[in-house]
Amino acid sequence: DQQVKQNSPSLSVQEGRISILNCDYTNSMFDYFLWYKKYPAEGPTFLISISSIKDKNEDGRFTVFLNKSAKHLSLHIVPSQPGDSAVYFCAAEGGGADGLTFGKGTHLIIQP
Amino acid sequence: NAGVTQTPKFQVLKTGQSMTLQCAQDMNHNSMYWYRQDPGMGLRLIYYSASEGTTDKGEVPNGYNVSRLNKREFSLRLESAAPSQTSVYFCASRVLAGMLEQYFGPGTRLTVT
Numbered sequence: 197d198q199q200v201k202q203n204s205p206s207l208s209v210q211e212g213r214i215s216i217l218n219c220d221y222t223n224s225m226f227d228y229f230l231w232y233k234k235y236p237a238e239g240p241t242f243l244i245s246i247s248s249i250k251d252k253n254e255d256g257r258f259t260v261f262l263n264k265s266a267k268h269l270s271l272h273i274v275p276s277q278p279g280d281s282a283v284y285f286c287a288a289e290g291g292g293a294d295g296l297t298f299g300k301g302t303h304l305i306i307q308p
Numbered sequence: 309n310a311g312v313t314q315t316p317k318f319q320v321l322k323t324g325q326s327m328t329l330q331c332a333q334d335m336n337h338n339s340m341y342w343y344r345q346d347p348g349m350g351l352r353l354i355y356y357s358a359s360e361g362t363t364d365k366g367e368v369p370n371g372y373n374v375s376r377l378n379k380r381e382f383s384l385r386l387e388s389a390a391p392s393q394t395s396v397y398f399c400a401s402r403v404l405a406g407m408l409e410q411y412f413g414p415g416t417r418l419t420v421t
């Protein structure tokens with residue numbers, strides 16, 4: 197059973213607009229949530245993270261929101277730029293287990 | 309400072325052949341990880357090494373073995389490759405188990421025919 201779910205396989209957004217990527221999780225033991233960005237033929241690169249005791253973390257154009265009661269987090273990218281076109285993975289860690297649990301990813305396409 | 313390096317980049321094996329995927333990091337990290345990514349799927353943890361001298365199973369360890377050769381190097385071995393092991397394999401490292409960010413290598417694309 198998938199513990200981290202990204203239900204949108206792809207998302208198309210116009211350049212300059214806001215991109216919102218969503219992620220749901222089922223394991224209430226997760227302590228931390230992370231977003232990774234992946235270009236084709238490269239490894240994932242870390243983007244931003246949030247602790248389960250916070251509800252928002254911001255880094256430049258990227259903001260992650262966590263709604264613990266709904267077991268939902270989202271990544272907001274404002275404004276969206278062409279270089280943001282990539283696959284975005286939501287990941288989680290916690291409950292005493294080492295290593296990350298990943299969602300299936302959302303392919304973000306920024307349209308000019 | 310190369311970060312995390314993986315060799316080879318591509319490999320084709322026949323069913324039943326064996327091979328070792330190599331991973332090295334030059335960031336003096338203590339923890340290292342092996343993940344696999346299948347089409348349309350997220351990355352899944354195969355094995356990890358929280359520190360030099362220790363290894364533990366992840367979510368999908370069957371058919372694999374690992375060796376933490378030293379602090380820098382963590383190898384993944386397929387003793388008898390199967391088509392179900394066709395995947396892209398990523399190695400990652402981080403300062404300590406429990407620290408947040410993991411740094412990933414560029415991946416090894418493995419095809420088993």
